[in-house]
Amino acid sequence: MPFHPTRRGFLAGAGAFAAAGLLPAFARTALAAPAGTFELVAESRVIDVDGKAATVFGVAGPGGRQGVVLEPGERFSAILRNRLGTATIVHWHGQTPPPEQDGVASTGYVSPILDGESATYDFAPRPGTHWMHSHQGLQEQRLLAAPLIVRTPDDAAMDAQEVVVMLHDFSFRDPEEILAGLTGMAAGGGMQGHDMQSGGMQGMDMPGMDHGSMNSGSMNHGSMDQGSMDHAGMAGMEGMGGSGAAGHAMPGMDHGAADLNDIRYDAFLANDRTLSDPEIVRVERNGKVRLRVINGATASNFWLDLGALTGTLIAVDGNEVVPLEASRFPLAMAQRLDIVVTVKDGAFPILAQLEGATARTGIVLATPGAAVPKVPGEAEKPVPAVDLSLEGRLRALYPLGDAAADIRHDVELGGSMMPFRWTMDGRVWSNRKMLPVRGGKRIVIGFTNPSPMSHPMHLHGHHFQVVEIDGRAVAGAVRDTVLVMPGGSVRVAFDADNPGRWLIHCHNLYHMVTGMMTEVVYEDA
Template sequence: MPLISRRRFIAGIGSAGALWPLGRTAIAAPEATRIMATTRILDVKGKAAKVFGLEMPLGKHGFNFKASQRLRLALTNMLDESTLIHWHGQTPPTEQDGVPQLSQPALKPGESHVYDFKPRTGTHWMHSHAGLQEQKLLAAPMVVRDNADLAADELDHVVLLHDFTFREPQEILSELQAGGGEHAAHSGGSGDMGGMDHSKMAMPAAMINDVAFDAFLANDRTLDDPAILRAETGGRVRLRIINGAAASNMWIDMGALDGELIAVDGNAIEPLREKLFPIAIAQRVDIRIAMPREPGAWPILFRPEGTAQRTGII
């Protein structure tokens, strides 16, 4: 599929996003690879936002491993507060699981720790298990591919989803603990609703979402500034989608494309063909796409429940 300009794509369909390719050559080396927990600046709807991040070698965002490799990562905390990273979907020894006070003490600013274990095949991710750091985007993809994956004649791409707010997470948590938040207007008594057909009532958005997010991100980007990805006309794409949102279940809308769900949470499943797939918080799904033989732009949208906002990729 030919590359089209961002301006042309937005003007034509008004929805897209960004894919992070985890290329076939982006395989971690056998020696311990350094990861730094640090801060970074994102442009969200034209405003600068300071968030956390996991800085990888050569500017990569996330890791791609062979199933035959041992995972050897040296994590260094460059933040001004303690942190620890959990390997979501992996099954390391308990002392390497990355949960403060359960597996090991949190790393203080400037401290490092080396993790060494055999990874589990599939689409996974790594994220902070310290305080509210995950809500500030301290997370990254982690994909482990077996020989069949490596030999497959298809492009392999990953999308990490987030819900985003310019507010401090602690401020939002304090508000929720005090009984406020997006749901507060609906927290009063419901009165006598006997005799009503509840099956035909749509749940108010404020009863689904406790937090009003400012944006939803696909690979750190909104629909205001999407990236356009090349894909081979008539070829196949394996789309690995990770819902790293703090509080948002989503729907994957394939648009004009047909999707074949082939794995959930790193486990292969009986393939399921659909155009709409749910993805829960922290869940991972792998969708195989047979690209059309004619050139064009093919958006895939991610629609959070209870809001008209959306994000997407192409």
Template structure:
């Protein structure tokens, strides 16, 4: 059950949070999301027709203004998909737009030709056309789906994709999809970035390519060897005089399940119950810190892969990453805000977990103190519950992350030379991701899972992921098994960095 602060109607597609308990699941009750329901398990359709998933447009009320955005919905309006491990992913993708589109199943490892990347695995889906997908689901986890065509992802063409365990825990699941949103067209945003004139309202670029903005009243805090400036854009001066850019785009709103904190989602939960948060950072260009306030949570999975549990009240989440956090609600029946704090800035989004009768206080969408800047300190503490089988690497590569805000040009340079990265079926490959720029880059490899095996050259047996953040001037080593032949995208998941050149491919030998 979900509620909202206001009783106003006509939100035209505003979505409530996904929520499901195991006992309701076993009774066949559909998962709730945004006043509609997520899909029941795909097993019901696996033996016959696939589940229809339509790319469409919808209307949202964002900060008092009407916005036309995209959506991924079933015919009855239910957004996203729920499946069960061991079943088939059986979907018919229908393009209800007047423009071409294509959808990537982020975190899944489908056959190459079903990965949904134009120019690499599939052709774009023409308006009115449909495409069937069917492949086995071998791993449970929190995943998501989004357009990989042009800049459509910025216009909210994304939805949750949850693959549940064969025997789910007796706990309520709450799905939280984060977005950044602008009333400006994404093409206009990119053109402004490339011209060096429009990183956001009132923004200007200095000679070294750093955005500046006058927000002298903001309290940004500090880090050793660094000082904050640039206001909401959050540029940071590091030791040696170099300027790190935290945020290069100033969006109009930050959303949790399509809603701002001006009118947040109230998620009905049991007094003293147990909740599993499935949090997806679907933002195009924004990192967040998840803030549970006074409630301690237990992080149990990242990017759909189990880790040794880590307790805490704050958890960083880079662009495209996912967090599964288990928490026990207060015995006193008080409400629990779950906030997403915009990296290096004051804005925030979130939902409120509300037991029966709990009072709910309003939370402003802008806080008093800037949120933390994402780094590798937390990543260094994570350990996989199911690491890769130890073995020497058959191939070691270095991938330099290059570019700057000046001219807004970004790229990837491999030690193996120009062109795509190469792989042979069955190899263990290690890649050192070396960030030579002054912005962080969340790097995502399609079609594979990888383990973090080094940070700044120091070896470790870290988390298994599909997306890892590489902060400015830092390096992260990843290892993966080449066990899914094809040609796969490998790119920065900051959408505007990818569009400006930070993308390559991993091509298996013999694949044409």
């Protein structure tokens, strides 16, 4: 995933794409890509994970790179070809296209793209660091995700080398087996063939599943009081996945009522690689580097650690913020950080460490000739749970603007580990309570979270401003994904300017597919 051009020339080939594609959206054809349209291919690929071959999914863009970089003024005019051997659909996370081009089937505008078929898209992209990922079944866990970078003239004027870092959590196990371990359902015993987008898996009251009587396989979370939980004794839990210790919270850590890392992953990846063989990005001495960091993990939050470097945070979720300097930043699932660093001389690991654990991944920035040290995949000590310490300090560079709330919704995020079932206002997707809005109105949504886990809440088709954290008013960042802590609350505001039906859900994949999703619906659309 080498998005690392020098300051002298940023992916010159990307600028060859013309601006306007004129085919109708979602044409199901196998035609050649029209002039002015670039090609994306959803396909299987093989990566090396600590010396072991793994077959995963991906979205190959121009030149075979994972994902795409669009130059200033370039349209998102693409044909997406499905060569996975199974149906798929890809969501353009962070983009705000018309609803029929959002890349989801749940809202009823389109159907999944069958194997061998194609879909076309054409819209003006929203600038910033964004990404694309499957919204079909559990394909995102199989790494069907990639960067979607939209550059601006100001980006070029910054004269910085751009380095994209895509984070993933990885398991050699089939994602259905992971979910089966969490829910207590035998792997393959009724989940095969369920289409998350057509109401089978998405929101998950799956046929044959008795949530009231589930014993979560070998998992016995009881009341989920994690303050007294012995994580060392959880190694055999079916829902943890894998056989190594990678990813689980350390023994003796007191998280109060919070539950962390209930899936044991085999590895954590940065640009498809672990720290046993990290990507080494050569950078100029005394040069400026813009890190575009994307948390594409399905169930893992990280702390991004710059080590000896101090970074200036300039954007979150593709939206500019008042610059803020730090060397460590929390990063929840689906969120993005744009951080500028100046590299003098030497090698500098950029590390992402799993919350509540020692497991980590990352890349290394190195100036010419610098020796690159070996960086262990386990830190000396665990980091705490990702929190809102950064969120409370962020200020939007271009805030939403003062306006009274026209429509308010309050949503309770609920659920438990036994049964493994996550809800919005006590309901799953199949029995969802929709959130009605009207065009041109200021909408405020308040999330409260009495559940034992944090939830990164994502709204499709819009970006919102964080306006309240735990009852304290803030003029926070503009985002598309915000973390809501256990026992906490977050309030966000947005202008209803994109009519249609739009998903709003937890971006922990296993929370979403077991129920934590509903719709924002324009009543006047």
